[in-house]
Amino acid sequence: MPGGRLTQQERRQIALGLADGDAYAEIARRLGRPTSTVTREVLRNGGPTGYRADLAQYATEHRGHRRRRPVSKGPLPGGRDAEAVRAYEEMFATVFMQSGLPRMTARVLACLTVTDSGGRTATDLAQRLQVSPASVSKAISMLEGLSHVRRERDERRRERYVVDNDVFFQSMMASAHNTAHLVDLARQGVDILGDGTPAAVRLQNIARFLDFVSQSIAQAAEQGRALLHAEPGAGSNGTSTLQA
Incomplete structure (x- = not known):
């Protein structure tokens, strides 16, 4: 109204x-x-x-929800501000949603990504996100299918879900793979519409462009993959030491 x-x-x-x-x-x-x-x-x-x-x-x-949530008592480990961390986590989830993930799946992935250990139990996730265990389970199943998380046991034999450091590598490779499909589709159109026709020329140029982009994405992802596993302090100021 x-x-x-x-x-x-x-x-x-x-x-x-x-x-x-x-x-x-x-x-x-x-x-x-x-x-x-x-x-x-x-x-x-x-x-x-x-x-x-x-x-x-x-x-x-x-x-x-942030306005209704009680003020956190004291900072998080490392002197972090609890509300700032939650707000950042929500922004991260929104970016994952924009890339195509369902809302709950994006929230679970963001929650795991900003955790120091990179992993949480189903109970931890449900409490952190204030959702049901069933919602967490469904989101985890999708993330496992995408190779974004894996399961492991902690020292108390509890099952934990751990974010894969290769999550962005997998995302880039999936993008390259999907772009390659568009290349094949565009090239099929050249034969169907008749080589040399305006529509066929348009599709041929689209195919060339997308093929270049797809190969560039895949090559850059492969070359930069090691950066996802670099030790703290490696490559000071975020600069890459990879060779072209």
Whole structure:
């Protein structure tokens, strides 16, 4: 309702309006909202080209959760600020969602990634994320299928889920693999549409471009993979010592 918080359906309508190139005022008129409300919503959640209704809803819910969450008593180990760590973890989860992971899967992966040990038990994850063990189990199953996490036993024989240091390597290689599929598809179009036709020439150039990008991504990922396993202090200032 006007004056209240935007609903998920309203956010979907905003996303559709932006996709159609509608002005903020036109979108606001259809929603019965002030133009300033729509403008603020879009600029706060990725801008006109990056706005996504599901991510905007997710971000809003978690801003509300942070306000309701009790203030942490004392800093985390290492002098870290508990609220700052949680906020950063949520931002990391949003990036994983933008790459295509479901919301809960992204939250679990982000939670593991920012943990010093790189691993947590199912109970730890459920308590940290304030969700059910079943939700954690489903997310872990997907992450295992993507080779992003593995299972191991701790000193108390409890099963822990550990983030794989190669998570970003696997992501880059998957991107290269998917791009290679597009290359094959574009080349098939050249034969179907007739070699030398404008459409075929367009697809041929697309194939050449994507093939170059795909091979470059795969080569760079392979060359840089060792950086994911570097010891603390190696490559000072984040610089790479890899040879081209």
